[in-house]
Amino acid sequence: MLKSDAVWALGAMSGTSLDGVDAALLQTDGEQILEFGETGYRPYSEAEREVIAAALGRWPGDEGVEEAAEVIETVHATLLSEFGDAELIGFHGQTLAHDPRGMGTHQAGDGRVLAEVLQTPVVWDFRTTDVEMGGEGAPLAPFFHFACAKLMEIDAPIAFLNLGGIGNLTWVDPAKSRPDEDGALLAFDTGPANAPINDLMWQRRHEYFDKDGELAAEGDVDEDIVESFLQHSYFYRVPPKSLDRNDFSDLLDEVAILEDADAAATLTAIAAASAAKALEHCPRLPQGVLVTGGGRKNPTLMTMLSLLMECPVAPVEDAGFNGDMLEAQAFAYLAVRVAKGMTTSCETTTGVRASIGGGILSKPTGKRALSKTPSKNF
Ligand SMILES: Nc1ncnc2c1ncn2[C@@H]1O[C@H](COP(=O)(O)OP(=O)(O)OP(=O)(O)O)[C@@H](O)[C@H]1O
Numbered sequence: 001m002l003k004s005d006a007v008w009a010l011g012a013m014s015g016t017s018l019d020g021v022d023a024a025l026l027q028t029d030g031e032q033i034l035e036f037g038e039t040g041y042r043p044y045s046e047a048e049r050e051v052i053a054a055a056l057g058r059w060p061g062d063e064g065v066e067e068a069a070e071v072i073e074t075v076h077a078t079l080l081s082e083f084g085d086a087e088l089i090g091f092h093g094q095t096l097a098h099d100p101r102g103m104g105t106h107q108a109g110d111g112r113v114l115a116e117v118l119q120t121p122v123v124w125d126f127r128t129t130d131v132e133m134g135g136e137g138a139p140l141a142p143f144f145h146f147a148c149a150k151l152m153e154i155d156a157p158i159a160f161l162n163l164g165g166i167g168n169l170t171w172v173d174p175a176k177s178r179p180d181e182d183g184a185l186l187a188f189d190t191g192p193a194n195a196p197i198n199d200l201m202w203q204r205r206h207e208y209f210d211k212d213g214e215l216a217a218e219g220d221v222d223e224d225i226v227e228s229f230l231q232h233s234y235f236y237r238v239p240p241k242s243l244d245r246n247d248f249s250d251l252l253d254e255v256a257i258l259e260d261a262d263a264a265a266t267l268t269a270i271a272a273a274s275a276a277k278a279l280e281h282c283p284r285l286p287q288g289v290l291v292t293g294g295g296r297k298n299p300t301l302m303t304m305l306s307l308l309m310e311c312p313v314a315p316v317e318d319a320g321f322n323g324d325m326l327e328a329q330a331f332a333y334l335a336v337r338v339a340k341g342m343t344t345s346c347e348t349t350t351g352v353r354a355s356i357g358g359g360i361l362s363k364p365t366g367k368r369a370l371s372k373t374p375s376k377n378f
């Protein structure tokens with residue numbers, strides 16, 4: 001493709017840990033990453049977070065969902081209006097519920113509203129078509145990880161491990177020429193990552209997370225609990241496979257008998273062990289595991305990962321990427337692919353029956369006189 005086919009796209013992601021919205025500009029032709037641009041972040045206020053948290057596990061039409069969607073749209077509009085120059089927006093929204101084999105998948109936030117407010121075309125609802133076509137609807141970052149591996153100019157396989165609320169791993173063979181080529185990618189959710197640690201911290205200490213893994217570092221891991229957790233059938237399921245944020249919420253009951261520090265150490269060990277177990281499903285051991293997402297900032301978790309994995313483990317920064325923004329950048333990249341009619345998932349990333357491009361492109365009609373000013377202050 002010619003460089004003139006390149007688009008500056010703005011991606012936005014509101015992740016499972018409900019901390020806030022990440023946004024990032026990226027220039028791409030839908031294949032290569034040509035340039036990384038400006039980034040931004042807008043944390044949710046406590047009130048906003050409460051409205052969204054109250055709607056977790058709910059589906060369109062359920063009580064509280066419209067209110068949560070309005071918060072999500074408002075916060076995104078505020079943050080994204082601070083960026084200039086985007087030709088296209090990739091809006092992930094907030095996953096409220098994910099049940100690909102049952103009810104479907106639900107990302108709250110309407111891209112049509114953002115397209116009007118920001119007067120820019122918006123690609124959104126990235127996961128529904130994939131689920132309708134028999135896929136897991138997640139993870140979707142793998143096609144972007146493939147482009148990242150190409151940018152690194154490496155030949156041997158590498159893995160990207162995202163440690164957000166949930167963990168997800170992408171194994172990439174950069175010797176392949178296309179992400180949906182046979183053997184190019186294998187991706188799936190690894191298990192719980194920060195979500196149970198955060199829930200524990202909130203339950204016991206009214207803190208959002210275990211900063212720098214300090215509490216976990218003071219405790220002892222209950223190996224019996226870790227071992228018994230690893231017997232869960234999810235770890236034996238052949239990928240692709242995906243998780244809902246609350247799929248392992250009963251984990252807190254498992255550690256209820258432990259002191260705070262031991263409980264934190266045990267949940268951190270569970271996050272590390274489930275990520276390490278993911279390597280067993282990979283076609284070959286990668287040359288290294290590049291860790292992205294907030295979990296890379298937890299030294300206790302990173303040390304446990306290094307001890308459990310048979311290959312080097314490092315934050316994605318070591319390869320020149322921004323681990324706080326990789327997901328936002330991924331949705332900028334995927335938006336361009338959708339707008340160009342390219343694929344965004346395939347059998348080895350979501351298990352979808354045929355490679356597809358999932359996402360709706362909504363262009364501003366100019367008919368609705370919406371203001372860029374948020375309608376409500378939370
Ligand atoms: N300094 C730190 N020490 C320990 N943990 C941290 C630190 N910084 C961030 N985290 C953890 O990372 C989490 C945020 O990670 P991230 O922003 O990747 O999540 P997310 O994008 O919401 O999730 P997902 O990728 O599952 O959608 C925090 O909730 C916290 O648990």
Ligand SMILES: CC(=O)N[C@H]1[C@@H]2OC[C@@H](O2)[C@@H](O)[C@@H]1O[C@H](C)C(=O)O
Binds near residue numbers: 098138164167189242
């Ligand atoms: C359904 C859903 O929103 N899944 C998220 C979640 O957060 C991490 C993991 O679970 C991953 O599967 C996915 O997000 C990333 C961005 C993805 O789709 O690649």
